[in-house]
Amino acid sequence: MVPFLDLKAQYRQIKPDVDAAVLRTIESAHYVLGPEVAAFENRFADYCGVDHCLAVNSGTSALHLALLAAGIGPGDEVITVSMTFVATTAAVLYSGAKPVFVDVDPVTWTMDPALIEAAITPRTKAILPVHLHGLMADMDSIMSIAWRHGLVVIEDAAQAHGAEYKGRRAGSIGDLGCFSFYPGKNLGAYGEGGAVVTNQPDLARKVALLRDWGQETKYNHVAAGYNYRMDGIQGAVLNVKMNHIEAWTERRRAVALDYDRRLAKLSMTRPQPPSHSRHVYHVYALCLPRRDETSSALQRAGIAVGIHYPVPVHLQKAYAGLGYGSGDFPITEHLARQFLSLPIYPELQPEQVAEVVSQLEKAQLVEAS
Ligand SMILES: *Cc1c(COP(=O)(O)O)cnc(C)c1O
Numbered sequence: 001m002v003p004f005l006d007l008k009a010q011y012r013q014i015k016p017d018v019d020a021a022v023l024r025t026i027e028s029a030h031y032v033l034g035p036e037v038a039a040f041e042n043r044f045a046d047y048c049g050v051d052h053c054l055a056v057n058s059g060t061s062a063l064h065l066a067l068l069a070a071g072i073g074p075g076d077e078v079i080t081v082s083m084t085f086v087a088t089t090a091a092v093l094y095s096g097a098k099p100v101f102v103d104v105d106p107v108t109w110t111m112d113p114a115l116i117e118a119a120i121t122p123r124t125k126a127i128l129p130v131h132l133h134g135l136m137a138d139m140d141s142i143m144s145i146a147w148r149h150g151l152v153v154i155e156d157a158a159q160a161h162g163a164e165y166k167g168r169r170a171g172s173i174g175d176l177g178c179f180s181f182y183p184g185k186n187l188g189a190y191g192e193g194g195a196v197v198t199n200q201p202d203l204a205r206k207v208a209l210l211r212d213w214g215q216e217t218k219y220n221h222v223a224a225g226y227n228y229r230m231d232g233i234q235g236a237v238l239n240v241k242m243n244h245i246e247a248w249t250e251r252r253r254a255v256a257l258d259y260d261r262r263l264a265k266l267s268m269t270r271p272q273p274p275s276h277s278r279h280v281y282h283v284y285a286l287c288l289p290r291r292d293e294t295s296s297a298l299q300r301a302g303i304a305v306g307i308h309y310p311v312p313v314h315l316q317k318a319y320a321g322l323g324y325g326s327g328d329f330p331i332t333e334h335l336a337r338q339f340l341s342l343p344i345y346p347e348l349q350p351e352q353v354a355e356v357v358s359q360l361e362k363a364q365l366v367e368a369s
Contacts, residue, residue: 009345064228098322187241
């Protein structure tokens, strides 16, 4: 039996510190924002290499506020990808703007910069790349297109805590970066959580206002805001986890390397991280021609695998109104049909990696015969 993720194993490792931090927060009665959240914001800003971090109540809220702070709203278009979790698209729609999709690059599985300019119209205001599975999109190309056309860049870094592109961290290259601390993410709270990071003080100030009812001072509402604040307890948990995030990330990378080596003899397509990037492996994905059969065989053998995500956003019923259809994004659709996510988390043991690979080999042999 190999689970897809083991959050209990991680809790056992940090239990005394987490328990103490949570109790301290309850006793302090700082239940919403407060000193634990403020301390976490400082540490996470440092970790990302940015000046400002604003903690919010989910990654979706982070995206929504980043868009609003950048002045995006009804009548605007935001270029993004369909190869993502629906939250990326949903946040654009919450802002009132229209999501415009482009396909992904077949090598990195992230936004293909060569397709962006053809999607730009007079209404385009922003580019919203997604650092899918923990690998950063081609930010140099995206930033230069944005600069030429006067567009804002918002990074969806919900899966990419600590990922790097040419030595710069996820969230620090675009105008704004958005993170999720959903429990299963690389840095997970014990409930919902998210953050917006930026180097621009005016954007930071807007996000801070909007997450807390647009209050400049108590009951003085200068903007129509939201209740998107982070809980004190989540800040306390995340502060403890900040002590471990680098070690955990290195463990994920070691597990991925172990998979890479063991899978080298099987010919499978995987996203290829460019040499200048630090992939943080929120997901370890590979393409299998008979994905569904292999996936069932692995599940039967006790290996918990996943698909992130089986139906691209542009083919989801909820977003049919955007007017896209089958065949619009061939790479995205091809990957959605073929790729499988293997178990990966810092506590995954080498024997478990070996077990996953041996079951995968067995399933492949059965199919080939
Ligand atoms: C998880 C995720 C989100 C949303 O984050 P929540 O904290 O669940 O709201 C947004 N984008 C991507 C790519 C994600 O993986």
